[in-house]
Amino acid sequence: MLRPFIKPYIFLLLNSSLYAEGTLAGTTINNSSTINYLLGSKSYSHEQNSTTFKVVQFSNLHTISLTDTPVLANLGKKGHLPFQITNMGNGVDHFKLQTLNINQTDDFDVSFGQVYINYIGDNNKTMIPFSPSKPIILEAGASIKVIIDNTMPSKVALNTKSQVKLLANSQVLTKLVDSTSAIGEYEITGASQDAIVLSKTSEVKIVEAGQLVSFLIAINIQKSITNVILQNPIEADGLYVSGSLRVDGTSKTVENDGDMASIVNDILTVKLDSSKVGEIYYVTYDLLIAKEEIIEPPEIEEKNKTLK
């Protein structure tokens, strides 16, 4: 589902400040007080002039792999390693990406021509080729999705694994760590016995009541099939956030029949518009957590067959 733009593009993401931490950079903090007293028998009252200072920016980028387990990819086909980078600092961050091929001698080496960026919730579904010469600009609280779209070797043993590390190096002067990174892993498979390979992840593992959590379900189509319907139980004690459902970045509403999505008895059902072999379809939605959450795997129904 990667639809690259023709030319590289640097963009300022105007996303929510959901994950931003702390007072925004540049904020002025002002202190003043009043005093009343008696001097002799006379009463006085006045206000102390303000003392001010500004909050400076610090960088706090978080890079995570969106898959806990190896991404399965077929010999000679493309593999897709999804990552997410969130700016948890208090200002607009400027950072550069770097990929490291952990096993230098294998044939899985990634080049920058295979790195694409996007941000969660992009309506036009574009994945923009990353240009290493230009930093990415990310507003406080915003996230981007980074996908490494790497062609698998055609001549390696089945079950061969390879890891790729994605690093984000902030250019901001004050930072908690020099760089933040995550590792994604490929695993070469033969032709899968399953028509569909599913993975479901969230950006957090421990949640608190009142927290908003985004979930990502990747539907990897392995065989020629039609009429793919995702059935995903809404997590216990989680409240679906209206309007948050997206399929490949396109908003779907559960109220609109044309969107082919519904929630009945806390089961989120989404019918895919298409199901091309070798493609990965991404379904995302947000939940408001009432209390500590347990993440359950989704179910896929393909015609009359249900795969877990």
Add this chain to the structure above:
Amino acid sequence: MNIKNIVLSIVASSVMVLANTGDSIQMSSIPFEEVITMTNGQKAVELKELKKATPGMVVTYVNRIKNPTNQDATNLVVVNPVPEHTIYVMNDTETAGVATEYSVDGKVFNTSSKVFINDLGVNRLAEAKEYTHIRYTIAKLKANSEIKVNLKTKIK
């Protein structure tokens, strides 16, 4: 904007301002940051000039109240709202001769064990981070003397 310009624009600045009140009580407030030092294996907290203020940092305002007149001042009451974008941090060290009280609305002040907040219809003891105003009461400030009270805050 290059990095140099960004640095220049974000460097924290602090100013000390004395209330110009002629022959009356003068107040000033200077923000400091806490720096932990080790001397002969002993840990100590020192107040240093605030240079870079970042979220989570503890900032202590040293409020200096000076009586430059030739007569004693009495019944001094200083009300210091907790600055916006900060929370109050309970200060373990109290200044002799200063009674400190707290408020969650700027109207009713009391000692920490008697400050309550209405939480969804239930009154409970307020936490320090919920205080909105601090009041310092000083019975007497002698002629040509000064006293300091610290307001400890943490940047949100």
